[in-house]
Amino acid sequence: MSYVGPDFDPPQPRRSRRRPLTVAVAALVPGALLGWLVYETVGGTGGDSKATVRTPASSNAPVSPTVSEPRKAGDGNGEQPSPTPRTTTSAPAASGPLKGKVIVIDPGHNPGNFKNTAAINRKVDIGTNSKECDTTGTATNSGYEEARFTLDVADRMRAILQRQGATVKLTQDGDRPYGPCVDERALIGNEAHADAVVSIHADGSAVGNRGFHVILPGSVHAGSADTRAIVAPSRELGERVAGTFVRVTGSAPSNYIGGGTGLVTRTDLGGLNLSTVPKVFIECGNMRDSKDAALLTSGAWRQKAAQGISEGMVSFLRG
Template identity: 75%
Template sequence: MSYVGPEFEPAQPRRPRRGPLTVALAALVPGALLGWMVYEAVGGGTGGGSDRAAATASPSGSAAVSSSPSPTDDGKGASGAAAGSGSLKGKVVVIDPGHNPGNFQHAAEINRKVDIGTNDKECDTTGTSTNDGYTEARFTLDVAHRLSALLQKQGATVKLTHDGDRPAWGPCVDERARIGNDAHADAAISIHADGSAAGNRGFHVILPGSVHAGAADTRKIVGPSHDLGTRVAGAFLRDTGEPPSNYLGEGTGLVTRTDLGGLNLSTVPKVFIECGNMRDSKDAALLTSGAWRQKAAQGLFDGISDFLNAQRN
């Protein structure tokens, strides 16, 4: 994800990794039992991840990834075994594929400022890419299609914020939030990949902080969004083997922010995920693999379905 300018953000300083025990203990998602289950499933963990901001909270461990890179595998809506328990019929999920492949050609439009409650911010940004030119926008839309297929297979109603059905840029961050709000989504997720320095690895989930300013009021969604985020982080770790960020979140895989319009303006439970760092060769090899992207979609599905099913109880 690129938050600054038309190109890529500057590299961020690395933070020290936490040891396996620290990361495992951080995975006490809603409670000790779930954390123990995640730790046992993965066998411990190390740090790893992507993005910029202050850290908080929790998931854990890591596992070996066996998929081999395959940059040409872009299967839209690819199939995969749905692992969630119970039907998702009646549930609404909004998927927000970060950025848009056409943003590079529409600098004036995406640089237009919009109100995000706390301040004005650019409508959107270009996103990042791997060193070989595989773009974040292409990655996010592919994972969104795969995730959508898994959710629909379990009966969920799915809406994407964009899917080739609009002009070749955007939508703006305020509109992305509004789409989830208007759909009365039970859960919303914005999919991204980071553009940090080489050597910075891993995923992190961005949670909304408490904001009450202007058009933004996240106070009612902070709690459920934290629950959604911790479940997504635990499942993503387990299903993909990608470690939590080694440069943000202090090994927890969770980061809280109050400067993102897509979260500030949301009135439904919502999180962002940075699935890995496109500028690191090891992460790039995963992000460009269709097989790994299917694992990423499965991890997102498992976390979201776990959250949705928990809401029924």
């Protein structure tokens, strides 16, 4: 995800040797104190202003074989109507602590967006104003695309959450030529009456900018957008995801946004503004920084990322 342009569309915890960190984060101490405790414990680097990447090179990086490849589009730049909302659903496990719960995972962007620029550039209503349907996302310097990263993490999360008994729906599974548009992504979670939704992303910021951050919906009441009912539960969801992400991955909160807390509130994202169910975005790291990129391109680390996000959702849903 990049910070310029349209909607860029942000089990029980295991024992950890970083016990003081776990306690500090779990307490969810607001403000700079939380950021300082977590950041000093895990470590981080300084950063500078961020840069935006819009057109990464074709990826030659390895992609998890468990992720479905998207169907090929016909005319790469041909205008295509927005698809009817649809999801890829996994049957819930027979039993588990999340039996009866519905989780929607939103893998940001789509590997096919690059070939369908006219379709993703058309404007859609995000409640407060209009923005492009979707964007291409960013990529590492070696060409590993954000859209492939998000699909891989989402696929791993689906397996983890199914084992907890949840019904898991994906907004896309590499099964469509582009998108879905940001308004449809929100609609999928709403129509599923999801108990929690998380949108998976990776940032495209400047070298030296490192770490993750979770994006929370701000209070919006304008046009067709009304987030007032989901602001509080979404914040709780985001805090729990941030806490478990630190503990499981060992990654520090962002050193360039969020004041060290790993939490950012925004009111300009259609995927959040149009949601009527608890929802957050997570930017798992900065693809344009070589140190973060080394993590994001590691299958072992992506498994940790999926586990960390999933554990936060489980914690939220179990109360």
